[in-house]
Amino acid sequence: MSMTMSELAAKTGIPRVTISRVLNGFKYVSEETKSRVYAAIEENGYEPNLLARSLVLQKSNLLAFVVPDIHLSFYSEMIDLVEQGAMAGGMHLLPFNSLFDPAREQRILSVASQLRVDGMILVPVKTGDTMANATSLKSVRHKLVIFDYHEAASHTTVGMDNWKAGYLAVERLRQLGHRRIAMLEGGLAEESKVQSARGRGFRAAVQELGLSPAQCPVFSGPWGKRGEYFEYGYELTRSHMADFRRLGVTALFAFTDGVALGAMRALMEAGLRVPDDLSIVGCDDLDFAAFLAPPLTTIRQPREAMAAGLLAGLNADRISHTKFDPIFVERGSSAPPRKGKG
C-alpha cells in the first residue's frame, strides 16, 4: 500500500499540516520548507489520496463526458479536445461510452454521480427517460451540459445545428444540379434527436427548394445494438437499390459518414460508379472520409469550436443554447448528375 500523509510526516519529521499546505499551494510556507516537502514526496513516492481530498474539499476535479459511441472519430476527437481544455483548468476528464444503450447510460450516470464528478457533458441516447435521469442528477449535484441535442430547454446545450446539416446537403446537391436525392437516415431517428434533426432538415430543404418529396425519399432501417454504421449503410442501400433505380435518384445523403461508406460499397458491388452514376454526401467528416476512393464529400462538424463551447457551458452560471454551423466539405464523391438523368 501507498503511504499516507501522516506516515510521510512521521518518516520525514515534517508536520503533516505543512505537507498538506504545500500541496495546496498555501502561501505562508518558506521556500526552504517547500523544497524539503517536495523532496520528501519524491523520495518516498508519496501520492495524495484523491478520494480523501475530494471528500473533504467537496470537489473531485472530475469531469465526465458520456458519448454514445466512443469509437466514432467525431466523439473521440471531441473527447481529446475537451480533455485538453479540462486539463488546462486542472480537471480530469473521464470518458464514458453508452453504446446507445439507455440502461448502460443510466448506469454510467449513476457511477459518475456517485463518484461526485463536478461536471458532466452528456450526449443523451434518447429523449424521455434519459433526460429525466439527467435532470434528476443535475438538480442534485453537478453541472450538466447536453451535447448534440438541442431541445432541452432546462439545460445548457451545445452542438452543431443538425437540422441545417440536413438542409445544407440538399441545398448543395441541388446547386450541383441534382433533383432526385435520397437520404439514408439513422435507425434511431425516433429516439435520437441528432438523427431526426438531420432528417427534418433534409425534408424541409426538399420542400423549400422546390424538389419533389416523392422523388426525394428518406430511408431507414432496423438498427443493431451498437453503432454498426457500415453494415447499416450497406444493407440499407442494397435493400433500396431498386427504389433508387425506379425513382431515378442521382444523389445520396447519408446521415453519417460510416453509413455513406457502407452505401458506397453496396453501390460499387452493384456496378454503379461514384460519383459518375450517383453522388454521395456524408455527414460529420469522420477520419476516414478523406481517404476513401473516391474521397467522401461530407458535412463537417466544427469540433474545436464546439469543444470550447462545451467547456464554456460547463463553467457558465446561466443556461445557454449554442448551435454551431455545419461546414460543407466538397470532395470527390459528389459531382453534377449525368445528362439524361436528374
Place this chain on the structure above:
Amino acid sequence: MSMTMSELAAKTGIPRVTISRVLNGFKYVSEETKSRVYAAIEENGYEPNLLARSLVLQKSNLLAFVVPDIHLSFYSEMIDLVEQGAMAGGMHLLPFNSLFDPAREQRILSVASQLRVDGMILVPVKTGDTMANATSLKSVRHKLVIFDYHEAASHTTVGMDNWKAGYLAVERLRQLGHRRIAMLEGGLAEESKVQSARGRGFRAAVQELGLSPAQCPVFSGPWGKRGEYFEYGYELTRSHMADFRRLGVTALFAFTDGVALGAMRALMEAGLRVPDDLSIVGCDDLDFAAFLAPPLTTIRQPREAMAAGLLAGLNADRISHTKFDPIFVERGSSAPPRKGKG
C-alpha cells in the same frame, strides 16, 4: 447538493447504521427493514458517496484501462469487452487515452493511482520510462496487467503474438505465390513493441521462408503526434511507389489496417489496382476493413479471448504471460500475383 446518509436517516427515522448495512448486504436485517430502506432511498433520490465509501473500504471498485488510441476500433472494442466483464464483477471501468504521448500517459497513471483504482490495464506507449512508472505504481498499490506488450517479465502480460502476425502475413502471401513483399511498418517501431514485433516477425519469415530480404523491404516514416494511420499509410506509400516498381513488389503488408487503407488510396491514385496489380494485407481487422473496396484481407486479433485473458490476469495472484494467436482473414484485397511478375 445530494443528501448524505445521515440526512436520509434523520429524514426517515431509520438509523444511519441500518441504511449502511442494507446497502452493504448485511445479513441480520429484517426483510421489512430492507424494503423500508430501499423505499426511502428511492423516494429521496439518495446516492451513496463512492468517495467516502472507497476511503473507508480501501477499495474503489475502479479499474483503469489505458490505451494509446481510443479511437482505433480495436481498442474501443477491447474496452467494451473488458467493461462487460468488469461490470459483471461489480467493478467500473475507466478508459483513458494516452495518445502515444509519454507525458500524457504519465499523467493518466498518476491520476488513476491517486484515484486509488484497484486495477489497471495498460498499453504502454514506450518501453523504458513508462515501464518504470508503471512498475513504481504497481509495487505500490494496484494490480497491473500489461496489454499488447510482451517483454515485461515483471508483470502479467496479455496480448496477441505480434511477431506471429508479421510472420503469418508473409507465410500466407507466399502461399499465394508472392515472392516480393514490402512491409509498411509503424513510425514508432523503435518505441512500440507492438509495431516492432510485427516487423521482426515479417523479417524472420522472409528469412526462414527463403525470400530475399532485398526484395522484401520494410518501410517506415515519421509519425505524427496522434495515430494518423491513414495519412501515414498514404504518404508512406506515395513516397515509396518508385521502390515498389523497381523491386517488382507484388504485395504489401501494412502493420495495421488504417495504414493499409491509406496505402490503397495511394495505389489507386497511381493507377494501380488492388489486388490485380498489388495485393494488400492489413492487420488488426478494424471495423472498416470488411467494408473497403475491395474488402481488406487482414490479420485479426482475437478480441473476446484477449478481453477474458485481461480480466483473468487482473484477478490472478501470480504473474503470467499469455499470447494469443493471430487469425488470418482472407478477403478481396489479396490474390495471387500476376504472371510475369513476382
Place this chain on the structure above:
DNA sequence: GTGAAAGCGCTAACAC
C-alpha cells in the same frame, strides 16, 4: 436485530 464509537486520509479554520 439496533445503537455508540472509532477511524479511513485529508483539509480548514483557529490559535500559538
Place this chain on the structure above:
DNA sequence: GTGTTAGCGCTTTCAC
C-alpha cells in the same frame, strides 16, 4: 510560519 482541532460521508467492531 506551525500545531490543534474538527469534520467530510461512510463502514465496522463491539456492546445492548
